[in-house]
Amino acid sequence: MSDRPHPFLIVVAGLVYLFLMLPLVIVVGAALSDTTYLTFPPQGLSLRWFENIFEISAFRRTIVTSLQIAFLGTMIALLIGIPAAYALNRFRIELPKWLGTLFVLPILVPEIVFGFALLKSFTVGTGAPIFLSLLIGHTLIVLPYVVRVISASLASFDFSVEEAAISLGSAPVKTFFTIVLPNIRAGVIAAFILAFITSLNDVSVSLFLTGPGISTLPIQILAHVEQFFDPTVASVSVLLMFLTVAVMAVVERTLGLTFLAK
Amino acid sequence: MTQPLDLQAVSAHYGTTKVLEDLSLSVQAGELVSLLGASGCGKTTTLRLIAGFLRPTTGSIQLGGRDLTRLPPHKRDIGLVFQNYALFPHLSVLDNVAFGLKQRGLGSSERRKRAMAMLERVGLSALADRAPGALSGGQKQRVALARALVIEPPLLMFDEPLSNLDAKLRVDMRVEIRQLQRSNGTTSVYVTHDQEEAFSISDRVAIMSAGRLMQFDKPEILYRRPANTFVARFVGFENIIPLKVIAREGDVVTAETAGVTLRLSQAVYGAIPDTFLLATRPDGLVVSTDPAAEGLPARLGLRTYLGRAYQYQCETAAGPLIANGSLTAPLEAGTGVKLVPMPEQCTILASEGAR
Known part of the structure; x- marks a missing residue:
């Protein structure tokens, strides 16, 4: 090992980054274009499409x-998901195995079917x-993420610590509240972020559930x-990015993002 | 402060599986009692029943006249020390130790004072502000010990507290635990699978198997006078010879096994029933090359070196036996010898039906 x-590794890594970054560059570029149509590279520089939003x-x-x-939706999912994940881990031996699988069902069913x-x-x-x-609808589609992420956090929690207390x-x-929650804090925050972003990005379920007068941002973008x-669409995307x-930066500053990689 | 613990006919089930059967056990005030046995014998179940994390199906648990049977675990006032330490990872060493005092409503300065004094006793006052993650295994277990002792519980329980430590530290720590327990005079229950550990620190040891209490006595008695074949094998009586009495003359009994007779004195062994088992460790069978010696004729097999003696796998008419021979005269495999039981190292057991 040198x-x-x-x-070769550097070239491949570079290409992967390019692949990941290029669409973002194009969207940002298109959002800044002075033209009345989507184009890249931008022609002229303007923030008027941001104002337009x-x-x-x-x-x-x-x-x-x-x-x-x-x-x-995320808060409700946390209120349901934290106790559920706790029970699934605390009583892993006593509870039937399929009970844990139950919480993954909403993401196993195609979302479009679920929405319908x-x-x-x-x-x-x-x-x-x-x-x-x-x-x-949103609570149900983010619940599996909440239960999964918090379960992962609880899996490394030693329940004899709870018994000691x-x-x-x-x-x-x-x-x-004094012993278990502080020790799965990172998992709860990760679950919050994941659920929040999943809900914010959802199209399939929202497509069916939005109606006259009330819609979500992704559906509005489609419309x-x-x-x-x-x-305008490009500038909305940049705004979302x-x-x-910003959320990630705040989390990184206060907690560090390393727990997301766990 | 110290109180006796009394278990009366306690049974417990996991689902429909019976994990503890009719256990009665009395621990005197200030006594250290070990629950000893292989995994699955019910020793940890017993500890969890006393702590209140499990409910017994039948029976009662009393601590100093207080009935614990239906009391939730947080009201039992029992100090617990866990195998994996179970320190609170998000609290400092000092806050770990002070946790129980906080639950008892003590003010912060009083908590700090008592926790520091306790840390002083286990020699960790310099590490009070550290996080538990920054400690070694031995230090963690000392913190766990301090945390359990500082609430001055009437009962202290240990669940395999030394299993995660290395051999040298294990011996040091068990001496330390025993000294702290002695000077506090706290009634203690100590769960372990390590016989040496149990025998070395306990006033009495309860040997358990398959959810039952096999024998409960002082280590000295368990070691020399096991009450049944299970305990006998457990404490190292590797040779168990079934015998049948064929003649009695005064105190001397002549017993027979597979055509070989042995003469045993009831003055040494106590009353000998008509059929019985003679149990002995390898040390209790002397390998004799004297053809006139009175013992079991045997043919020597594999010889292994133990440091203090040579050990021989022997073939006899009564089945395979293990005997130790002197270091000065190693014998070769195939040699015909007599195995002579040494009365002071043998014990008589009642035969147990079909075994």
Whole structure:
């Protein structure tokens, strides 16, 4: 083994990075174009398509809706997913194996089928408001990620630590908050980010559940592209990218991102 | 502060599997009792029942007259030391030790004072601000010990506390544990699979197998006078010879096995029943080349070197036996010898039906 990587390895790594980065460069370039149509390389430099996002009320509204749905859906999924993951790990021997698999089902079923089923059975069946249907749909599609990520975190947690705390006089529920939760904090944050981003990006399920007056950002982007071919879509994408980077930067500063790679 | 522990006819099940059967065990105040046995014998189940992490199907558990049977684990006031230390990874060493005091509502300065004093006793006061992850195995177990002792529990329990430590440290730590336990006078239950460890630090040892208590006594008695073949084999009585009495003259009993007779004195062995087992360690059978010696005729097989003696695999009419011979005169395989039982190293067991 030599200290310097093989030149071939450097070339391959470079190509992979290029492959990953190029679409982003093109989107950013297209977003900055002064033209009224999507083009790359950009012709002229302008931020007017970024202003345009906020001038179109549908974008303003759907950004807010998307953020609300993503945040609320993720929080509900955490409220259900943390206790579920805890129980699945704590009582791994006592509980039947299929119970854990149950929580993965929503991502095993094709999302488009899942969305359609939810529309037929819930929205049409009960006449529930659109926002509520969207919220429930998103909660269900992010729940598997939450349970999985937090389970991974709990798998390396030694439950005798919990028993030690209980034996020292700490009541079980209190022990969960003072001992278990602080030790799976990284997993909870990772689950939050993953769920939030998954919800924010979802198209298939939202496609069925959005309705008159209420839509999510990805659906609005689709609708916009169907009618217009201006760079607004590119600038919305850039905005989303920067939002994601900002979230990651905050997490990196406060916690470090290494836990995501675990 | 120290209290007796009393288990009355305790049984436990995992689902439909019976893991503990009718266990009765009394630990006196201030006594250290070990639960000893192979994995799956029920020793850890017993500890978890006492701690309250498992509920018994039947029976009762009393600590100093307090009935623990239905009490949730966090109200039992028992100090626990775990095999894998189970320190709180997100708390400093000092906060780990102070945790139990906090649950008891002590103010922060008092907590700090007592936790520091306890760390002082286990020789770790210099590491009070460290994170548990930065400690060695031995240091971690000392912190765990301090954390369990600082709440001054009426009962202290250890679950294989030394299994994760290396051999040298294990011996040092068990002496340390015994000294702390003695000076505090805390009633203690110690779970281990290591016979030497159990025998060396315990006042009494409970040997368990398949969810049952096999024998509960002082180490000296378990070692010399096992009550049944299980315990006999467990403590190293590798030779168990079934015998039948054919004649009795006063104290002397003549017994027979596979055509060979042995004469045993009831003055040495105590009352000998009509059919019995003679149990001995390899040390208890003397290899004699004297044809006139009174013993079991045997043919020597493989010889191994033990340092203090040579050990021989022997073929006899009563089956294969293991005997130790002197270092000064090694014998070759195939030699015909007599194996002479040494009364002070043999014990008589009742025969146990079909074994």
